[in-house]
Amino acid sequence: MILIQDATINNKVQDILIEKNKIKKIGKNLIQKENLNKKDLKIIDGKNKIIIPGLVNTHTHTPMTLFRGVADDLPLMDWLNNYIWKMEANLNEEIVYNATMLGCMEMIKSGTTTFNDMYFYMNGIIRGVQETGIRAYLGYGMIDLFDEEKRENELKETVNTVENIQKLNNPKINPTVSPHAPYTCSMELLQESHNLAKKYNVPLHIHLNETIDEIKTVEEMTNKRPFEYLDSFGFFNGVKVISAHNVHLSDKEIEIIKNKNIAISHNPISNLKLASGIAPIPKLMENTVLITLGTDGCGSNNNLNLFEEIKMASLIHKGNSLNPTVVSASQSFEFATKNGAKALGLNAGELVEGALADVVIIDINKPYLIPNENIYSHLVYSFNGVVDMVIIDGEIVLNDGKMVNINEEKVYENAEKSYNKLLNNSDE
């Protein structure tokens, strides 16, 4: 058991007791109160430390860490067609593994304990996730470009991924079904995705309404806006859906989101960088829609630090609506914790007894966290995301800012090597 004593937890100085993978008890003087034997405990001094629930990144493409800084300041379609998809053609499992190691480490070091990912070379991703000890929801990103043969292969890959992950029987790794988007996937693929998500009882993860152009494409193809089109064949019925971006939404689409079990993954920084626009989050909140936060991949962010997303989510809607009261610090923080966990059906995101022990410990003796009376405000508006200890599923994976089971230098070295391989290949 792990006992952290005298830390700031839920606004009070108290202890937290972790047994196996759960938070067993939160309260003052737990050694006496719970009659604990010190021999059974790993005791951690929590003085001058704040404990928060681990952050949940609900939309990313972790292996894209190697695309960081490769093609900045370009429009989405130019960015995708002329850079990202070209480099992605040179990926292989080893490169994806090295990129995943880097990405998972980056997330852990900035307080993220769970991420929801859509990509390919799934075995490379799974290896990286297992070695770093992070919790993940992983989907093979399907794109058939309306080609029947491609479609069959993509669906096969998804079935393999879901079954392989379920066979691992690792409670930290969960599968999803992840069709890329309605402008890259045929109706048949989207329908079959829905069927698979239902069959395996896993979430659907998809990109929707990221840009105006893409919505136009879907409208020309189907005579409907993307959410209406998907709703017309029951895509949202009876499944959990994580919808990334949702930048441009009609009132009718907001109505669909509200009425179906659709969680929004808001990716404000990626949407700004690619000049896609600003999602109508205050309006969605008025409609009691579940809002969560995602970083998207490193090609369009350019990091996986969810604390930046929390701050941006709180600021951008104030500026956009000329109203400083929208998206408060606590709401934005909840997007990244409680709401993210809820969207994925995960018993985490809050420091409560019985929840999974996914917790982050931050030393508050840092210049930007002083005076620390309003520490919860600092975490949203002033913190840079560098955390000191991370516990995932009851296991310490980061201690004193260092990865416990990972040779960090090796990860950096392998990432650089893989990056050079990607570039050399793309010159051929």
Ligand SMILES: [Zn+2]
């Ligand atoms: Zn994305």
